[in-house]
Amino acid sequence: MQRIGVFVCHCGTNIAATVDVKKVVELVRFEPGVVHAEDYPYMCSEVGQQKIAEAIKEKQLTGVVVCSCSPRMHEATFRNCAEKAGLNPYMVEVANIREHCSWIHKDMEEATKKAVILARAAIAKVNLNTPLQAGESPVVKRALVIGGGIAGIQTAIDIAEAGYKVDIVEKTPSIGGRMSQLDKTFPTLDCSSCILTPKMVEVSTHPNITIHTYSEVDKVSGFVGNFTVDIKKKARSVDLDKCTGCGVCQQKCPMKKVPNEFNRELNTRSAIYTPFAQAVPNVPVIDREHCLMFKTGKCGVCSKVCQAGAVDYEQQDEIITEKYGAIVVATGFDIIKLDKYDEYAYSQSPDVITSLELERIMNAAGPTNGHLERMSDHKPPKNMVFIQCVGSRCADHRGKSYCSKICCMYTAKHAMLIRDKYPDVNVTVFYIDVRTPGKNFDEFYRRAVEQYHVNYIKGQVGKVAPQPDGSLLVQGVDLIDNKQIVMNADMVVLAAAIEPNPDIRKIATMLTASIDTNNFLTEAHAKLRPVESPTAGIFLSGVTQGPKDIPETVSQAGAAAVKVIGLLAKDKLKTNPCTAKCDVMMCNGCSTCANVCPYGAITYEDQEVRGPGVREVRRVAQVNVALCQGCGACTGACPSGAMDLQGFSNRQLISEVDAICR
Amino acid sequence: MPMTENGEFRPLIVAFCCNWCSYAGADLAGSSRLSYPADVKIIRVPCSGRVNPMFILRAFERGADGVIICGCHPGDCHYTSGNYFARRRMTLLFSMLDYIGVENGRTRVEWVSAAEGAKFSATMNEFVEKIKSLGENVRLGDLRCKD
Numbered sequence: 001m002q003r004i005g006v007f008v009c010h011c012g013t014n015i016a017a018t019v020d021v022k023k024v025v026e027l028v029r030f031e032p033g034v035v036h037a038e039d040y041p042y043m044c045s046e047v048g049q050q051k052i053a054e055a056i057k058e059k060q061l062t063g064v065v066v067c068s069c070s071p072r073m074h075e076a077t078f079r080n081c082a083e084k085a086g087l088n089p090y091m092v093e094v095a096n097i098r099e100h101c102s103w104i105h106k107d108m109e110e111a112t113k114k115a116v117i118l119a120r121a122a123i124a125k126v127n128l129n130t131p132l133q134a135g136e137s138p139v140v141k142r143a144l145v146i147g148g149g150i151a152g153i154q155t156a157i158d159i160a161e162a163g164y165k166v167d168i169v170e171k172t173p174s175i176g177g178r179m180s181q182l183d184k185t186f187p188t189l190d191c192s193s194c195i196l197t198p199k200m201v202e203v204s205t206h207p208n209i210t211i212h213t214y215s216e217v218d219k220v221s222g223f224v225g226n227f228t229v230d231i232k233k234k235a236r237s238v239d240l241d242k243c244t245g246c247g248v249c250q251q252k253c254p255m256k257k258v259p260n261e262f263n264r265e266l267n268t269r270s271a272i273y274t275p276f277a278q279a280v281p282n283v284p285v286i287d288r289e290h291c292l293m294f295k296t297g298k299c300g301v302c303s304k305v306c307q308a309g310a311v312d313y314e315q316q317d318e319i320i321t322e323k324y325g326a327i328v329v330a331t332g333f334d335i336i337k338l339d340k341y342d343e344y345a346y347s348q349s350p351d352v353i354t355s356l357e358l359e360r361i362m363n364a365a366g367p368t369n370g371h372l373e374r375m376s377d378h379k380p381p382k383n384m385v386f387i388q389c390v391g392s393r394c395a396d397h398r399g400k401s402y403c404s405k406i407c408c409m410y411t412a413k414h415a416m417l418i419r420d421k422y423p424d425v426n427v428t429v430f431y432i433d434v435r436t437p438g439k440n441f442d443e444f445y446r447r448a449v450e451q452y453h454v455n456y457i458k459g460q461v462g463k464v465a466p467q468p469d470g471s472l473l474v475q476g477v478d479l480i481d482n483k484q485i486v487m488n489a490d491m492v493v494l495a496a497a498i499e500p501n502p503d504i505r506k507i508a509t510m511l512t513a514s515i516d517t518n519n520f521l522t523e524a525h526a527k528l529r530p531v532e533s534p535t536a537g538i539f540l541s542g543v544t545q546g547p548k549d550i551p552e553t554v555s556q557a558g559a560a561a562v563k564v565i566g567l568l569a570k571d572k573l574k575t576n577p578c579t580a581k582c583d584v585m586m587c588n589g590c591s592t593c594a595n596v597c598p599y600g601a602i603t604y605e606d607q608e609v610r611g612p613g614v615r616e617v618r619r620v621a622q623v624n625v626a627l628c629q630g631c632g633a634c635t636g637a638c639p640s641g642a643m644d645l646q647g648f649s650n651r652q653l654i655s656e657v658d659a660i661c662r
Numbered sequence: 663m664p665m666t667e668n669g670e671f672r673p674l675i676v677a678f679c680c681n682w683c684s685y686a687g688a689d690l691a692g693s694s695r696l697s698y699p700a701d702v703k704i705i706r707v708p709c710s711g712r713v714n715p716m717f718i719l720r721a722f723e724r725g726a727d728g729v730i731i732c733g734c735h736p737g738d739c740h741y742t743s744g745n746y747f748a749r750r751r752m753t754l755l756f757s758m759l760d761y762i763g764v765e766n767g768r769t770r771v772e773w774v775s776a777a778e779g780a781k782f783s784a785t786m787n788e789f790v791e792k793i794k795s796l797g798e799n800v801r802l803g804d805l806r807c808k809d
């Protein structure tokens with residue numbers, strides 16, 4: 001028989017306001033095995049933990065039940081506390097009477113009743129708990145960063161500076177991400193590439209960093225401390241080592257009609273290309289979909305003009321396999337497609353553009369060499385209208401429910417830059433709210449209004465109608481003066497909502513990391529563990545976790561790096577001892593379990609089985625505890641009831657069912 | 663029949679929630695104060711694939727009026743495939759249960775992610791309503807357990 005202590009937490013008033021904790025203590029006292037029960041305002045506090053430790057020692061407890069917040073919050077706290085007091089940590093169970101009880105029920109009697117039942121279930125379970133010993137697994141001292149935007153770059157630099165090896169896997173031909181497409185950056189208006197390029201050079205020359213561009217993660221297996229990752233390196237068709245980056249091939253390539261993704265398809269590029277001048281690595285790739293050599297077999301110009309002999313049409317995709325202790329996801333974002341927003345005429349007029357397109361237009365290396373002009377007739381605009389929140393803070397299915405967070409600031413930036421360089425251009429901004437919380441942000445916005453006289457109108461635009469004369473008729477409302485507004489514009493700029501890079505679904509599945517309904521990666525705890533995924537060993541950096549600007553991205557990237565460093569600094573990690581176990585007496589070697597095990601943890605072995613009336617050599621299942629992750633799939637599948645899961649055994653779970661249904 | 667003072671039927675509902683998604687979703691429902699009836703009692707399992715058909719039979723045997731299994735969305739299982747096994751296993755079990763008189767409405771598999779507190783609460787509210795409309799479960803009950 002166990003000697004169980006039950007500890008009921010008030011959690012201040014979080015629990016005690018709806019659950020009569022004294023009554024819970026009184027009622028659980030008579031449960032089988034319970035020899036001690038008490039309550040305390042904050043069980044997780046030092047004093048609370050001391051009470052548990054003292055009771056363990058004084059009453060020789062063999063089991064502990066804490067009735068408190070979710071085990072996802074404090075199970076580890078209480079297990080550590082028990083371990084320090086000499087009790088096996090796996091003899092501790094938590095009854096969740098806060099998230100699953102006091103916070104969702106109003107009626108005290110009902111909530112108290114439920115709390116008692118939840119406590120009883122936990123007590124019934126602990127009665128069947130057995131001490132478990134955590135194993136150890138080594139930590140591979142190398143990290144993988146998926147995505148080479150500013151988030152991935154910063155995380156990689158910080159990890160590398162602490163002395164660990166880092167690999168960056170970037171899908172496109174160059175690292176840099178969205179930031180490399182920006183012209184100037186708020187709130188200080190530095191030129192984006194002037195501050196980004198040094199960082200790109202730093203990662204590319206750092207002895208601890210390896211960059212795989214034009215590459216993608218293909219397969220991930222393993223677990224925290226020991227992931228095995230297949231990286232697919234797409235054939236670049238240009239030898240990275242031989243190429244000198246002279247750029248002759250790009251000039252001579254006869255196929256110049258390929259939409260230029262980097263310039264948001266506002267102009268075209270050659271089939272062999274580097275996305276932008278400061279690309280890292282400064283080695284082009286051949287876009288095989290458009291290359292004449294690959295399409296027709298006739299051309300070969302780039303190979304002929306390349307002095308270094310770097311062009312290689314025969315190059316194949318390559319899969320490399322590496323091991324990592326930690327993986328950081330930094331796959332960033334894109335802006336939403338605007339096909340559902342036909343009223344703004346984005347698909348009808350080339351003079352209706354997105355803010356990201358405007359960044360390219362204003363950039364000296366962009367499609368117009370930095371001249372502000374209409375894409376239709378290359379004339380400078382006289383009147384510009386900006387429309388905010390296109391697809392952000394949207395109540396219907398067309399857009400996103402969240403605020404994209406960066407648009408208010410970048411529109412103030414665009415408006416200010418335009419008014420500064422072209423004082424004759426009238427700039428009007430239609431907005432729902434202007435949101436500028438951030439250091440020096442509101443001051444920045446006010447400068448746009450007060451110093452640059454940008455015309456801010458609170459209200460929405462209902463329609464943008466292209467006119468026969470090439471202008472755009474903008475119809476909107478002014479909510480403050482409560483009137484209709486109709487104005488002519490030469491250019492309309494849409495602040496389109498941002499969304500996580502669509503690849504994130506595939507990546508999250510590979511990593512078994514969870515994503516929310518908007519496809520942003522979920523944090524282990526929204527407040528306290530914002531850069532970790534609930535899946536151990538997976539970390540979040542940048543916009544992949546939620547909308548943010550560059551300063552926030554960089555801070556979060558550093559935070560993710562610190563978490564990675566903390567992990568890599570350990571030589572060994574404790575493994576979860578809640579693994580599967582086969583009762584050879586019952587096992588008939590049917591192979592069902594091995595077929596469902598996602599980790600290949602089950603093998604079969606001929607073994608002598610001895611028991612009452614049995615003594616024979618039989619093929620039975622064996623669990624490799626180093627590989628078993630404790631999912632329990634095998635236990636549900638086993639037709640003979642031979643396979644069980646320690647810590648969540650059939651008997652334990654049935655005893656919980658019984659306690660609840662009593 | 664378990665009734666409150668005003669004669670309302672209060673069902674007994676067991677919810678098996680996987681640790682990684684649905685249990686966390688239930689936690690989020692809690693911290694967001696999205697209520698659902700106290701009739702629902704949650705049992706934490708590592709994965710929906712851990713739920714053995716035996717547990718469900720046992721619950722009905724002991725007087726449960728409804729059993730719901732919640733796991734990660736397809737493709738999102740922390741262990742990659744547990745929820746697929748759960749879905750297949752439960753489809754079979756539920757049709758068998760229906761055959762012997764435990765109506766399909768009393769059993770359910772639902773995917774709830776860690777971010778779907780609202781969905782967790784809505785699902786439980788809905789499920790409780792459904793069980794209330796079906797009334798007390800009399801099939802499978804172990805007569806020895808009744809007085």
Ligand SMILES: Cc1cc2nc3c(=O)[nH]c(=O)nc-3n(C[C@H](O)[C@H](O)[C@H](O)COP(=O)(O)OP(=O)(O)OC[C@H]3O[C@@H](n4cnc5c(N)ncnc54)[C@H](O)[C@@H]3O)c2cc1C
Nearest residue numbers: 147149150151171177178185186331332333542543549550
């Ligand atoms: C119009 C506009 C103007 C802006 N102006 C400013 C400004 O002035 N100031 C400011 O602070 N912020 C500004 N921002 C915000 C800024 O762009 C972001 O904060 C920043 O780029 C986020 O960096 P990131 O690394 O998280 O994402 P990203 O920059 O999107 O980088 C993600 C990287 O991951 C790669 N990737 C994606 N999928 C995969 C995959 N499957 N495998 C491998 N790699 C992958 C991408 O190719 C990319 O290189 C602006 C944004 C926009 C849209």
Ligand code: SF4
Nearest residue numbers: 597628629631632634
């Ligand atoms: S518990 Fe899961 S990981 Fe462990 S042996 Fe069984 S199926 Fe494999």
Ligand code: SF4
Nearest residue numbers: 587588590591593638
């Ligand atoms: S499924 Fe059960 S009986 Fe079959 S091999 Fe595995 S443990 Fe043995």
Ligand code: FES
Nearest residue numbers: 680709733734739
């Ligand atoms: S972990 Fe949630 S269903 Fe497998």
